[in-house]
Amino acid sequence: MNSRIEVTGLAAGYNGSSVVRGVAFSLDAGQILAVLGPNGAGKSTTLLALAGLIDRTEGSVQIDGTELASSHPRRAAKRGIVLVPDDRSLFTTLTVTENLRLAATRRSKVDEALDLFPRLKDRLQVPAGVLSGGEQQMLAIGRALVQDPKVLLIDELSMGLAPVIVESLLPVLRTVADAGVAVVLVEQHVSLALATADRALVLAHGEEVLAGSAADLLADPGRIEAAYLGTTLAV
Numbered sequence: 001m002n003s004r005i006e007v008t009g010l011a012a013g014y015n016g017s018s019v020v021r022g023v024a025f026s027l028d029a030g031q032i033l034a035v036l037g038p039n040g041a042g043k044s045t046t047l048l049a050l051a052g053l054i055d056r057t058e059g060s061v062q063i064d065g066t067e068l069a070s071s072h073p074r075r076a077a078k079r080g081i082v083l084v085p086d087d088r089s090l091f092t093t094l095t096v097t098e099n100l101r102l103a104a105t106r107r108s109k110v111d112e113a114l115d116l117f118p119r120l121k122d123r124l125q126v127p128a129g130v131l132s133g134g135e136q137q138m139l140a141i142g143r144a145l146v147q148d149p150k151v152l153l154i155d156e157l158s159m160g161l162a163p164v165i166v167e168s169l170l171p172v173l174r175t176v177a178d179a180g181v182a183v184v185l186v187e188q189h190v191s192l193a194l195a196t197a198d199r200a201l202v203l204a205h206g207e208e209v210l211a212g213s214a215a216d217l218l219a220d221p222g223r224i225e226a227a228y229l230g231t232t233l234a235v
């Protein structure tokens with residue numbers, strides 16, 4: 001089935017107050033959405049709300065037309081929403097194989113994930129904590145993929161990684177999308193994210209300030225810059 005996530009009027013935050021408001025997008029399997037914006041714009045908060053890890057104070061999240069309960073991470077995971085958090089949350093003392101097997105819905109999923117990251121095949125018995133940053137990110141994404149996501153949420157794939165490593169990881173997201181996953185990528189590295197994504201959403205102060213085709217925005221960096229600076233331009 002061709003999965004779809006539809007988000008309307010999403011507001012979410014902490015301790016009863018909303019730090020993001022009115023976030024809306026829809027995304028089909030096979031598509032990549034880049035969520036951009038300056039520090040503190042609410043990008044991570046949006047992903048946490050989609051994954052059910054924090055309260056949604058308003059709005060709706062639907063997967064394949066069926067509403068997803070707010071603040072219910074297990075239900076979100078069961079419906080196929082899987083988050084790669086910015087801290088990667090690996091079991092650092094467990095090996096690569098153990099990290100993957102613990103998360104896998106089926107044993108065959110582990111082999112599929114390793115095929116996407118052949119470098120990890122040489123590290124199977126190495127504890128996650130001694131992997132390089134790039135290898136740890138491969139493992140974090142691999143651990144999400146073995147859960148058979150319909151919607152893959154990735155928070156700051158580039159965190160702590162050299163641009164050359166990021167450039168080698170991003171094409172894997174296209175392969176993942178092509179295999180039938182909707183990918184939402186929160187990223188500070190604007191040009192690399194736009195070069196990878198189909199569409200982009202820019203948040204500032206918790207609200208959408210710009211949205212459009214990634215190719216159009218890549219070709220017109222002034223619009224992104226203005227959005228980061230808080231100047232609203234017509235899309």
Ligand SMILES: Nc1ncnc2c1ncn2[C@@H]1O[C@H](COP(=O)(O)OP(=O)(O)OP(=O)(O)O)[C@@H](O)[C@H]1O
Binds near residue numbers: 037041044
């Ligand atoms: N656990 C929390 N409790 C209270 N406020 C929080 C919490 N986490 C984040 N915030 C606040 O929510 C706002 C949005 O933060 P968020 O981390 O979503 O932004 P971001 O766009 O992901 O930024 P960055 O790129 O710096 O990670 C910020 O003002 C931040 O201080």
